[in-house]
Amino acid sequence: MAVPQQGLVIPYNGRHPFALVSLTDRASVQELLKTLLDPLEPFFSPLKSRVRCPGATAVRFDQTASEVEGICRPLWGLACLLAGGGSYKGTQWWIDGIKAGTDPTGKEFWGFPRDNDQRMVEMCPLGFALGVAPEIWGGLTEREKKNVEGWLGNSINEKNMPNTNWLWFRVFANLGLKKNGGKFSQERLDADIEHLDTFYRGDGWSNDGPEGIHQMDYYSSSFAIHFLQLLYAKLAGEDEPARAAEFKKRAQMAALDLAHYYDEEGRAIPFGRSVGYRFAMVSFWGAIAYADIELPAPLTWGMVKGIVMRHLRWWQTQHDMWTSSGTLTIGYSYPNMYMAENYNSPGSPYWACLAFICLAVPETHPFWTSKEENHWDVIPKIKPLPQPGHIMSNLGTHTMLLSSGQACSYPMKGTHAKYGAFAYSSAYAYSVPPGLFTLEQYALASQLGLSDDGGEYWKPRRLSKSSLEYRDNNSPVLVSLWSPFVDVHVKTYLIPPVEETPNWHLRVHFIHAGGREVQTADGSFAICNERTPDGRYLDLYDEAKCEGTSPKVIGNYDLATPEAWASGKDGAFAVSKGAVGIKALEWKEAGRTATLVNADPNSNLVENRTTIPTLQGTVRKGEKVWYVTGIYARPGGRKEEYLSGWGRTPEIPGWLKEEIGA
Missing domain, CATH: 2.70.98 (Beta-galactosidase; Chain A, domain 5)
Structure with missing residues (x-):
């Protein structure tokens, strides 16, 4: 078990280092990520396999799985940093943690997943990290590689999963092993993607579930489906050019819709569940650059860069979203359990690290070399979006979403507020009961x-x-x-x-x-x-x-x-x-x-x-x-x-x- 220690302490009315980085270029975004990773150091377990973030709140899964979240979710950021040629002082912590966590004979073994187990979610960032950061796989002995194969591939391929975006997590577990010559299941990988394609509804949009469910939120774009489609297109595109081309085409169509969710100040419209993942709401745009998408007119790389950078800067102004130890809290602009889903553990907010996919984009890419621009100079002020059932507007000094009324497919706290409200604004966030x-x-x-x-x-x-x-x-x-x-x-x-x-x-x-x-x-x-x-x-x-x-x-x-x-x-x-x-x-x-x-x-x-x-x-x-x-x-x-x-x-x-x- 992780042993909490004294880490970074934010004084009364002080500012987190996250707020002090002047965001101008790729190097500054690298520094921003490190201000997220540094405060985690005291909360690693002795063998580094778990991170117990401050907070004693429970979730619907076991405590070990919660601490596996704590180590795996920040991997999104670390892997993107390494993939882009960056470095971090604590990289070895994660390599050691992967070794200990996947060793079935060790004291800090993560445990094999059961059906519908939270551990399956955390296999996604681990699979991606293995696929893009050679130093992680290369840092393992042959025995340790076999342990990773056994935990990451064999166990998940034998279990049932929710019929949602979760299926992408198994795809990436297999893909990470495939990229390194490990044992994986191509049959399972193909079957999952073929089934995920049944979620597609048109105009670039996928539903977060099968026919009969109307749920198109950030999971359809930045949190999971589009984001992972684009990563897959990048990593598996040479072997599967037709599938990669289809995923890129969908992203091109969706980009013209998704641009309406971000205002000139960088704020995104809070809508749906899991908005406690905060700046992950902008990860779609970094993934477009990472996957080498040709932008649809009238969007430019300066506009895409502007969406991402302004968004990160807005979050830098939200000074109350941290614990006193410097880790992210459950909440949005401040700690808030009322808005939390029953799967939000203290380590859950680090899914926000998806936003740092832009660090895997080469510094010579026009995403980084372009001057920031405002996309609202060229896109319509009013636009209906048939697939999610929204009308988007940017009149009256805020970006707004009128909603036809979606619904989560299972009981969720405050679901009527997260999906059933009539209007959602970038300036006036929704309220939960x-x-x-x-x-x-x-x-x-x-x-x-x-x-x-x-x-x-x-x-x-x-x-x-x-x-x-x-x-x-x-x-x-x-x-x-x-x-x-x-x-x-x-x-x-x-x-x-x-x-x-x-x-x-x-x-x-x-x-x-x-x-x-x-x-x-x-x-x-x-x-x-x-x-x-x-x-x-x-x-x-x-x-x-x-x-x-x-x-x-x-x-x-x-x-x-x-x-x-x-x-x-x-x-x-x-x-x-x-x-x-x-x-x-x-x-x-x-x-x-x-x-x-x-x-x-x-x-x-x-x-x-x-x-x-x-x-x-x-x-x-x-x-x-x-x-x-x-x-x-x-x-x-x-x-x-x-x-x-x-x-x-x-x-x-x-x-x-x-x-x-x-």
């Missing part, structure tokens, strides 16, 4: 919740039947049908911003409360609920300070105070780091009122104290009601301009008025 009692705990940012018990329990969108449609002037609209209760049915329309009102998007619900009365709560984005002078909750809006809320934030549980409510037509807004708000735009009175919901702390991924402007109403049993909601967001620009668009609400499209029967 820290509890399941009242709106404060549900934290319904960009969600509509319905309650049949007086507001104690709420049901937002989770499973839905959705479509991407085109209306007047070929404008994209997302339509979803969902039923929070068996006798209550909702049809939701999501309409992206337009140039005339760039800070607004429309969310329209037709609710039929066939069998019961329901209360409704329609939330905008969540925003930081701290005033500038002292960090206390926001006051009533002050025009001189350009900060505050309307109506007044009274505080949780005090919902009967008149000052806390406004009419739905007047709406509610909050101004701190930009402005967000919500208004009822229906012309037929629906009786909605506006207020601020103080979400429970640590519900949001980026801001640990937030408030959510919210419209609330009631639909009586048997009623059919139309809600037309305008959602306002302006995160950038001068603070004096945060509310400059609040007074001009968007036009209701003619086709929608006709459908409503106005």
Whole structure:
């Protein structure tokens, strides 16, 4: 077992070395990676086979597997560094750890995997490392190589695996051995790739699972499928040119879609599960360079470099994502167990090291030699993405994703927030429920919740039947049908911003409360609920300070105070780091009122104290009601301009008025 020791200690209000690297070129990114690897040193086990990262939290698998994560996941970064000709003082730690961990007679043996074992995941970075860093395989004796063959190849080829992106992990276990002349299974490798091809849906996109599952998140791109397809194309391309060409073609198509997920400041749109892998969200772009892809017009290598470098720089500004020992925490911008999946151990966040695939790219490649450029200068400001069921936009100073409603194929904490929300923003991250009692705990940012018990329990969108449609002037609209209760049915329309009102998007619900009365709560984005002078909750809006809320934030549980409510037509807004708000735009009175919901702390991924402007109403049993909601967001620009668009609400499209029967 690893013996925790004193390592790097970050003082109060101090800065992690990660934040202090000036990112300009390949050498500086190499230094950035080393600031991630260095703090792990004290947490290696005596024989170096395991890394027990600080934190005593448990996961759905055993402690040994958790510590195997701790050593294998940083291998993504180390292997890329070595593959690109770099060096690291602790390379031998990993070589020694591989020796000890794969020795079935040793004290620190990792253990052979069982069916659906977490150890299979960690075989992927190990297989890749063996394939690209000759010093690792070359550092093993013949007996040690046999041990690696036995653990990495034979054991995984005999076991069942989840019918998801996991199958790629077995591909790389076999590929790593194949590249070194080790014992592997070509039959299993081919069968897995052929099955993974059944996940392909078109336009460059693969689903994270078989037919009947609609889950296209970062696993479809940077965390697994596209990323590993590109690595495979690079490493096996000479032997399998047709397969490599197909993977590269898919990446070229997907690149024009995926560019919409990153804004000018380098922020990615948090969406779906495992976003605690942080900067791995940008690894697709380094993999494109590594695989020698010809970029599709109008993208340039300067734009690709800009996406990666700006993204890493943004993460350098997130100073609270570290433990006091300098290791990554479970969370996003700060430690957060509410957002964690049941497979997130203290070592899990090091899947973030996928981002350093760019270090395996030669320094003479145009990825490194080009000047950084802004891809938003050339790509459309609004783009529908049929395969994931999204409409992307970059109007109103942030990048936004409207979602038709995906769903994880198995029970997951906060799945409705991670996949079922209506909008996801690069500036205003999604919120997860820290509890399941009242709106404060549900934290319904960009969600509509319905309650049949007086507001104690709420049901937002989770499973839905959705479509991407085109209306007047070929404008994209997302339509979803969902039923929070068996006798209550909702049809939701999501309409992206337009140039005339760039800070607004429309969310329209037709609710039929066939069998019961329901209360409704329609939330905008969540925003930081701290005033500038002292960090206390926001006051009533002050025009001189350009900060505050309307109506007044009274505080949780005090919902009967008149000052806390406004009419739905007047709406509610909050101004701190930009402005967000919500208004009822229906012309037929629906009786909605506006207020601020103080979400429970640590519900949001980026801001640990937030408030959510919210419209609330009631639909009586048997009623059919139309809600037309305008959602306002302006995160950038001068603070004096945060509310400059609040007074001009968007036009209701003619086709929608006709459908409503106005």
